[in-house]
Amino acid sequence: MARLEKLFSHLENIKEQYFLKNRIAEENRQRENEAAVKIQRRFRGCQVRAYLRHLHKNATLIQKIWRGFTARELFRQRVNTAYFIMKMNFYNKMAVKIQQRWRGYYVRKYVHNYYARKRYLEGVAKKNDLIRRDLEEFAELQKRERERIALEKEEQEKNIQAQRLHFLLSTKQCPGVFNSPFRAEPDEMELRLRRVKPRSAPKERKTPKMTPDLSNLMPNRERLPPIHKKPQGPFRPALEVQQQRLRPLEPSLRVATSITALEEAREELKRQEWRTRVIDQTFLPFSNASQNKRYESLIHTITPFEQVAYGTKHFREEPKECCQGKKPFKTVFTTCHVFDKFGRLYSNAGNIV
Amino acid sequence: MTMSQRQVLQVFETYQKARTQFVQMVAELATRPQNIETLQNAGVMSLLRPLLLDAVPTIQQTAALALGRLANYNDDLAEAVVKGDILPQLVYSLAEQNRFYKKAAAFVLRAVAKHSPELAQAVVDCGALDALVISLEEFDPGVKEAAAWALGNIARHNGKLSQAVVDAGVVPLLVLCIQEPEIALKRVAASALSDIAKHSPELAQTVVDTGAIAHLAQVILNPDAKLKRQVFSALSQIAKHTVDVAEMVVEAEIFPAALACLKDPDEYVRKNVTTLIREITKHTPELSQIIVNVGGVAAVVDYLGDSKGNVRLPGIMMLGYVAAHSENLAMAVIVSKGVPQLAICLEEEQEDHIKAATAWAFGQIGRHTPEHARAVAVVNVFPKLLNLYLDTKSSEDLQVKAKKALKSILQKCTYLPALEPLLYEAPSNILKHVICQFSKVLPHDSKARRLFVTSGGLKKVQEIKAEPGSAIQEYINAINSCYPEEIVRFMHIYLTYKYLQKQHHTKILLKEYSGFNTS
Numbered sequence: 001m002a003r004l005e006k007l008f009s010h011l012e013n014i015k016e017q018y019f020l021k022n023r024i025a026e027e028n029r030q031r032e033n034e035a036a037v038k039i040q041r042r043f044r045g046c047q048v049r050a051y052l053r054h055l056h057k058n059a060t061l062i063q064k065i066w067r068g069f070t071a072r073e074l075f076r077q078r079v080n081t082a083y084f085i086m087k088m089n090f091y092n093k094m095a096v097k098i099q100q101r102w103r104g105y106y107v108r109k110y111v112h113n114y115y116a117r118k119r120y121l122e123g124v125a126k127k128n129d130l131i132r133r134d135l136e137e138f139a140e141l142q143k144r145e146r147e148r149i150a151l152e153k154e155e156q157e158k159n160i161q162a163q164r165l166h167f168l169l170s171t172k173q174c175p176g177v178f179n180s181p182f183r184a185e186p187d188e189m190e191l192r193l194r195r196v197k198p199r200s201a202p203k204e205r206k207t208p209k210m211t212p213d214l215s216n217l218m219p220n221r222e223r224l225p226p227i228h229k230k231p232q233g234p235f236r237p238a239l240e241v242q243q244q245r246l247r248p249l250e251p252s253l254r255v256a257t258s259i260t261a262l263e264e265a266r267e268e269l270k271r272q273e274w275r276t277r278v279i280d281q282t283f284l285p286f287s288n289a290s291q292n293k294r295y296e297s298l299i300h301t302i303t304p305f306e307q308v309a310y311g312t313k314h315f316r317e318e319p320k321e322c323c324q325g326k327k328p329f330k331t332v333f334t335t336c337h338v339f340d341k342f343g344r345l346y347s348n349a350g351n352i353v
Numbered sequence: 354m355t356m357s358q359r360q361v362l363q364v365f366e367t368y369q370k371a372r373t374q375f376v377q378m379v380a381e382l383a384t385r386p387q388n389i390e391t392l393q394n395a396g397v398m399s400l401l402r403p404l405l406l407d408a409v410p411t412i413q414q415t416a417a418l419a420l421g422r423l424a425n426y427n428d429d430l431a432e433a434v435v436k437g438d439i440l441p442q443l444v445y446s447l448a449e450q451n452r453f454y455k456k457a458a459a460f461v462l463r464a465v466a467k468h469s470p471e472l473a474q475a476v477v478d479c480g481a482l483d484a485l486v487i488s489l490e491e492f493d494p495g496v497k498e499a500a501a502w503a504l505g506n507i508a509r510h511n512g513k514l515s516q517a518v519v520d521a522g523v524v525p526l527l528v529l530c531i532q533e534p535e536i537a538l539k540r541v542a543a544s545a546l547s548d549i550a551k552h553s554p555e556l557a558q559t560v561v562d563t564g565a566i567a568h569l570a571q572v573i574l575n576p577d578a579k580l581k582r583q584v585f586s587a588l589s590q591i592a593k594h595t596v597d598v599a600e601m602v603v604e605a606e607i608f609p610a611a612l613a614c615l616k617d618p619d620e621y622v623r624k625n626v627t628t629l630i631r632e633i634t635k636h637t638p639e640l641s642q643i644i645v646n647v648g649g650v651a652a653v654v655d656y657l658g659d660s661k662g663n664v665r666l667p668g669i670m671m672l673g674y675v676a677a678h679s680e681n682l683a684m685a686v687i688v689s690k691g692v693p694q695l696a697i698c699l700e701e702e703q704e705d706h707i708k709a710a711t712a713w714a715f716g717q718i719g720r721h722t723p724e725h726a727r728a729v730a731v732v733n734v735f736p737k738l739l740n741l742y743l744d745t746k747s748s749e750d751l752q753v754k755a756k757k758a759l760k761s762i763l764q765k766c767t768y769l770p771a772l773e774p775l776l777y778e779a780p781s782n783i784l785k786h787v788i789c790q791f792s793k794v795l796p797h798d799s800k801a802r803r804l805f806v807t808s809g810g811l812k813k814v815q816e817i818k819a820e821p822g823s824a825i826q827e828y829i830n831a832i833n834s835c836y837p838e839e840i841v842r843f844m845h846i847y848l849t850y851k852y853l854q855k856q857h858h859t860k861i862l863l864k865e866y867s868g869f870n871t872s
Binding site: 117127130131139 | 618
């Protein structure tokens with residue numbers, strides 16, 4: 001109870017104190033509030049910053065790892081391309097070397113082959129020499145032939161001359177013109193005169209021309225002109241008689257053919273046949289050719305006079321009955337695998353990455 | 354037979370004898386040219402014309418023969434024959450009469466047609482072609498020969514007449530005529546084919562289509578010279594038009610038999626063979642190659658050596674054509690010793706057109722590579738070409754060709770000993786090329802440089818005046834830069850010294866001369 005009394009005495013104090021404290025507190029409320037806010041602010045800030053830092057750290061870590069990852073990828077790609085370029089350069093250099101060699105070989109062998117050209121020119125020179133020699137020989141031969149013919153002709157002419165001058169032959173009593181006694185030996189003409197045979201009876205022309213003037217005006221070399229211009233008496237004209245007397249024999253065809261003419265003709269035919277026959281098979285003409293000829297009718301009569309279905313009703317060929325039962329074509333040869341390896345034959349090194 | 358009847362018949366016989374004699378004498382007189390004027394003035398045409406219609410066949414034939422001889426002589430008489438309306442009568446009787454008359458009538462037609470295209474057209478207009486074609490189908494070789502000769506004369510003038518002859522269906526018959534054994538007939542048929550084929554490629558193709566080439570080729574080996582002339586002329590007229598026809602001619606395997614004919618004693622046979630070879634080689638390199646492979650170039654070179662004058666022209670042109678196609682062929686020409694022979698031709702021949710052809714041939718041979726140019730330069734041909742170019746008497750064609758040949762060879766020539774003489778004489782447009790070649794060769798060859806100085810070439814080069822900046826100046830600079838400076842300067846000084854000395858000498862000479870004059 002004492003305590004209660006004490007307490008009750010204190011009550012006013014307490015109330016006063018209470019109000020004082022409240023007033024003080026009220027006065028300090030703003031300040032304390034601000035201070036608390038300040039403290040809280042600072043603390044929250046730190047908290048948030050710590051949180052953000054944490055977040056940033058994690059984000060940085062993720063990004064770091066991610067960036068490293070992609071950069072390594074890129075780097076690998078760059079390494080690949082660098083490697084690829086190096087490889088291609090190497091291949092190109094090697095290919096250039098091959099092409100160099102090939103082109104050199106090809107040009108030297110096919111386009112401008114120096115040794116072949118040299119050989120060709122040598123060949124041309126040799127051929128020219130051959131031809132020149134041949135032509136010269138030919139010309140020589142021809143010349144000799146012509147000279148020989150000329151000589152023979154001359155010889156013949158001299159013989160004819162000698163035949164005409166036969167009367168200049170020397171006799172025992174009287175030496176001829178060409179056989180002068182002062183010469184060591186007789187002249188060439190004299191020898192020719194001795195050698196040559198006298199001319200036979202003059203050959204008459206086969207069909208003597210009926211020109212009555214000639215015998216009177218221009219006597220032949222062989223005959224002297226007739227004594228009387230007109231023969232006395234009922235004689236036939238001299239020319240006619242001459243012609244009749246010297247008429248050559250004109251045998252009839254029967255007389256002229258030899259007795260073995262038929263056999264000879266047969267022989268000739270046989271020889272001709274033997275010579276010219278090349279093929280031993282007898283030629284049989286195509287006798288059936290005309291029998292199997294089919295009549296080709298006009299287009300106008302065989303096509304039906306109506307609108308054609310193709311083009312309006314359908315555009316594709318309908319399957320025909322005649323081909324239905326048949327099997328498809330069988331190839332005779334196996335297919336050639338030309339394009340099987342197309343695109344797959346060489347390595348993929350050539351594909352651009 | 355009573356007296357009066359005999360008397361009457363006597364009159365007719367006398368007249369007939371008189372006619373026969375007249376016509377025979379006229380025919381004989383017409384063989385001599387000096388009588389023909391007199392005959393013409395005496396009016397022989399009007400007298401002969403009715404005799405053509407005479408009842409007696411001998412008189413007709415002789416009258417036709419006389420007419421033919423008269424028309425043969427000159428074209429006035431031939432025109433008179435045409436104007437006198439004689440041709441239709443002849444054409445009509447060509448179909449009817451016997452073979453002597455046919456020969457005589459064909460002779461008249463040929464004599465009329467040979468003078469000019471108008472007369473030949475007049476002959477064609479009378480319908481002579483069909484009648485002549487019928488005569489070609491006769492048996493007698495004389496008739497065929499006369500008909501073929503007449504057709505050849507008609508076709509000779511121009512393409513239209515040739516076409517008319519071909520349209521009448523003559524060519525197969527002519528080809529048959531060539532296969533006949535008579536030489537005169539073959540000759541005339543070959544000459545007719547040659548006249549037909551020469552005008553245009555279509556006509557040549559028509560002739561070829563009837564298989565003429567094979568038969569003509571068979572005839573080549575015949576020994577008769579005139580026949581060979583005609584055959585080779587026919588083949589060359591056929592081959593000159595297109596490549597295909599030329600190939601067909603070559604495929605007929607006429608080489609090397611044709612080369613043997615190059616040694617024929619007859620000059621015109623040789624000329625025609627060379628013409629044929631030229632027409633073949635002018636088309637393509639392959640054809641030229643064939644000719645070279647068979648040894649044709651050597652044969653032609655020998656031919657050039659054997660012949661003289663105008664007949665050399667086809668041979669020279671053939672070498673030019675062969676060398677023009679490619680440098681292989683040009684080298685083949687050089688290897689066959691063509692260049693010395695051409696040099697001989699250039700020296701010996703006087704005619705301008707042959708010299709022009711030789712210059713052109715040289716140009717074609719030497720223009721390919723330095724080897725070729727050297728081969729041409731070695732035969733010492735540059736001074737001659739230069740003379741031809743500079744000579745005022747040469748024709749324009751010759752000058753142009755010589756200049757072109759010189760230019761084209763000089764652009765490839767590296768053979769300096771042949772270039773040096775040109776330094777002294779050449780005009781500036783040629784000199785440019787010479788200096789250019791020197792400037793190309795001298796920097797690389799020390800011996801040549803030494804020779805150039807010692808022979809006085811460098812001195813001459815310094816004497817050349819050229820505008821600075823022009824091509825010649827560049828070349829001269831290039832040459833000067835091959836030598837040390839002192840030599841070039843020495844040359845200049847030496848030249849000025851020489852020039853002044855010359856002036857001094859001329860001054861003295863002038864003084865002496867004037868002193869001599871006055872004294």
